[in-house]
Amino acid sequence: MEEPAGRGLVPKTGTIPAALVNSLAAFKEQFKHAQDFVAREITIGVPPGTDAALLFIEGLAKKMEISENILENAMLLGRMALPPVAGTGEELLDLLEKRYLSFAQTTRTTRFEDAVIALLQGDSILLVDGAPAALRFDTKGWEHRAVGEPETEAVIRGPRDGFIEVMRVNVAHIRRRLRTPDLAVKQMRMGRRTQTDVSILYLVDVADNHVVEEVQRRLTGIDIDSVLESGYVSMLISDDVLSPFPLVERTERPDKVAASILEGRVAIVVDNSPFVLIVPTSFWTFFQASEDYYENPYLSTFLRLLRLAALAFTTFGTAVYVALSTFHQEVIPFALLLRIVGTHEGIPFPTLPTAIILELVIEVLREAGIRLPSPIGQAVSIVGAIIIGEAAVSAGFAPPGMVIIVAFATIASFTIPGYNMSIPLRLLRFIMLFAAGTLGLFGLGAAAMVMLIHIMGLKSFGYPYLSLYDVGTMHEMKDKIITTPVQFRSVTRPRWSEKNRVRQSATAGKPPAPRERMPRRPESTTESEKGDDGNQGPDAAGRPSEN
């Protein structure tokens, strides 16, 4: 695969010195602070032989492979009674590369800085005396987490392999699902000191060229010290980083990434991060869970609508309660209003401060539940919530109705599959509370309008973030608000791209018509002579019958 030169810091440049003494000294000088840098000096060939050195960084390179495939072959060669491997170092290098060293991925490097970067990535470098070049073996291998269920996006039905922190493995996960040569994988490195590998994946004949170019333009434009996680990248390429709403999607699930690539979007895999970025994105993508597509469509439709209702409730629920009970009591039915007024008696604070305090308490509980180790974390947050809620009501600090609404609004925010969409809603909730507590439903309406206008003005790589009736999105509503069985899903792709939009033929998805009667067993000749079934069923070729 191609590796465009990353933006790097390598202080020393130039070709690798031919003499082993010099090149080895240069490398040792470069790595003088790294005590895990290993330089294994060997001699190759019939004695007296040629000096060589194998360089690698302990911990990054697989020693087993080095020992068995490289060192063993190189050193054993000298023992065998083979044509003498003599000649210039260049020829020896050639022979080693093409004939004798049985290692899968071997390339030749002539630049010193490339060799240094390769070493830092985990490759091993073989220096041969007299050759102004080095062989580079891909011996990357280190301890990493086992592939497990993605923790932030659990499903009931669906694959449970999630991404890990190794880019190569992640790309392999995606490759396994898209076994087509049209899947383009472009690599680059980002971050001057971290030299983090980044891959861009997309389908060549489906993805929008503008988007791909824009993604590459933005990524190559990043000039930063370190890229520690994909979050850095997503912030740097986001259309509007100051907006609370996420404009770059991220996920831990390979099936989601594969589905997005099939829709024409672009995936960005960042090394050292299990979160893969997907652009462009829209508001609705955060409300779609993978299992919506695998499970019963009725259930999925119901759940989607439920999520939207939960979205509204989590943002506006407490604010509406405060607005109605403080400014517009006449909206509340009489019996309910009696309860509210009755339970508010004796509460020390007015409605708005009480609501804010309760919200903050719940946020604290939620954060505490995340940081604590799992077994205790769940218990503390649940028990804490219940006990604090009960105590607050009994002590008369908070009206029970408000406690219920605040707690339910918080829980409702967990139904949103895209976690980074629930974050802005949690924050906006406070703004809505302030607006409602100041000017009642008028303030709430104005704040909601500001939020709506803001969302409508967002664009992700040129595509509008949220649009209801914009052209071309109407038939995609089948996918956004409701779900349908595979056969009825859009015959064309969603509008992430203009190219290659047909993804299933209109009839191919239909199952063959069921037979009306099972074929008769040949019992007697007289019966089969009398009228045949009208319905023949599919013929031998499997095509549906004419009926």
Add this chain to the structure above:
Amino acid sequence: MGIKDQTLPADLPRTNVTSARNLLFILLIARICNIMIFMPALTLGNAFEDSWAASLLSLAWSIPLSLLVVWASTAVPNGLLVAANQKWGKWALLFFGPYILVLAVIPAYFSVELGTLFGTVTLTETPVGVLVAVSLLVGIYAAYKGVDTIGRAGQVVITLLALLSVVMLLGIGYEADTARLQPVLSRGLLPVVTSSITPAAWTVVTIGVIPVLAGEVTRGKKGLSGAAIWANVASIGLLTVMVAAAISVFSAVEAKAMHSPAYMLAKMTSIPETFERFEVIILTAWIGAITLTCGTYLYAAAQAISEALHLTTHRTCLVPLAAFAAAVGLTLFTSTAGVTHYLPFVMPPAALIVVIFPVAAALVLRRQIAGEQNG
């Protein structure tokens, strides 16, 4: 004539571009604001029980008027550009001034109406100025974001308003006595005709924003006229239904005496024991519609000025325009006299300006317009 599907390539970064479909939503929002707030107070004026017939008749007035405005809609931006390119460029503002003034005063009127309505019925102790300021601020934000955003936000608000209107009309169903909608023409035809002029005049004024926005629509004028016709038909239909509902629920005499019969209709809507005060919900939805309308007109006025002055973006003149609108609104309109008295005097001249202006500009500049359509 349907709405032409105007698709946008994904890479267009301009926020000022809109499509005919979005224009439809913008126009719908503007018209429905007009209906919801001012509606029968004007339409019920003279025709009493026949006001619903009057509102239907205003459909007959407003369709040709809106077609006229649409036809002339490219004239104004062209005129501004042509004038700006002359040596006397900046004096073009004097010429186009009244037009831009009408566009800037409308948001003032709308926001004051909304503020007054809220200040009278729900937030009685809050100063009206605060409510006007808040709605203007949100309007400025909408205008700042551009007309594309307004169109898309309008989609949501219109859907909400349509659903609420349906709920409202169903909810007052059992309070309504349709027998009150007879008799037709009990007072002769003249009151019906005169009553139909006001909604038509308002139609024209609210469509007057098209000439400036038209410059932004990337393709096709057919989509424009389709959008304008649909907006009018839909809104006049809603107006007729609302008027009929008001008469059948309250009786014509009562309905005429009300400041805002649409609001009172919402007040009558109730599903006992569950849904007691529907008008508060309707009022909150109106905030969305009014702020978007204010945003549209502020945007249009700012855009006109920026085209005349060769500015790169409309945002630079937005704040001064909004300040002007606020000042006008708060001085002229915040008194009972302003609300009920000025309107009949303000409306006909405003309608005249908005109609005559683009038509005159179209006639003067017809050669340039023809050149644009061909090339």
Add this chain to the structure above:
Amino acid sequence: MARYPSGLRLVSLALLLSLTATGCWSAHDPRDLTLAASFGVDTAEAGNLLLAVELVNPRVAGGTLGGAGEPRNPTRVLYSVAQSVFLAQRDLDQNIGKAIFPAEASVALVGRKLAEAGATPMLDYLTREHQLRRTISLVLADGDVPQILATPTIRDTASAEIDGLLQNGRVTGYTSGVSVNMFLADLSLPGKEPFLPVVSLVELPQAESAAKTPSAPGAGAGSSSQTRGTQQGSAQQTQQKPKVMSMNTVACFKHDKLVGILTPSETRGLLFLQNSVITTLVSVPAPPGGGYTVVEVTRSRSSIKPRISPDGSVSYEIKLEVSAEVADVPSLAETVGPLARVRELEQQVASAIEGEVSACITRMQKDFDTDCVGFGLMIYRMKPALWSQLANQWDDVFRNVPYSVAAQVRIRSTGTIGTGIEPRREIPR
């Protein structure tokens, strides 16, 4: 791409936040409210108006359930006197600790004396005040308004009781709810005058048993309710027979003045004409054995048609279509099985209904001089040109206008049994 200029953001943010700093003007904390369930207006001395308000105690009526202690009084009735209704409401606000919240009131009482003088002061208050709704029931109070509001009721509040009575009216057929909107609409429609249901206090015959066990919280209210300024009636009221509310009559208005109250049977006639009767019981004498056969009307539709003769005079044709069931048979001698008897019964019921309707119209024509039925409205709707001629003299025309009433009764069933219970007289073989 879109970096907001920091100046604009700061300014707008500052403006918005400054709103919170100045305080929330219209915020009424729910702790500061007391809810009014119903209210009533009547005249007081020296041209003033009396406003009586029934306030609900939320802790008792709506607080945390299962509160300890004996059931306390969920409502209190307060009244005050001032020059106008709004002034009286503010006067009450001055003298109790919380602000009165009238928006949830569902019943408004009009005092009789006020109605006779002209109910406009109250009607204006009802329509202009934004908090009150037009869907609340308007009821004429034939008696002392504060006392009516303070009467012991089976429901929690007097307003719930009156609402319940109006609901029952659909079953009994002697009363019908009139909302403020209906009243105002009738007032403004040409050719029709408004009417209102009437509530009055009557004594229960079984006085002793009612006073003994105050089981429902409302029942105890009678003995401990306080009305500001009236007699401390606790000792007196337990001696007297307790009173309950009753609604079985209707009051007729001319414009906004009360002109008279119909008797119960005339009321039913009017309600038949207004199509407000859902079910009602009609009793006719049962010939052979004495007593009364009771027939339940299950459905009734009336139609009023004006007939205009060529010379311009008007007469009316009233038709009623009634479906009924036999409900109560007094004796064995009354056999409702045979068809002849059923037809006869239908005739009897029809004439009973026609009598009530005629009595009602006659009373309105002769005694009250007001057209609550809507004869004029019929003409206005069908022949607006004719109405514009008659409008000025409609009072005279209505006084003498001829009409004919024809009721057609169909008895659909006789209940679950045909003939009555027969004691066996002989032993079967």
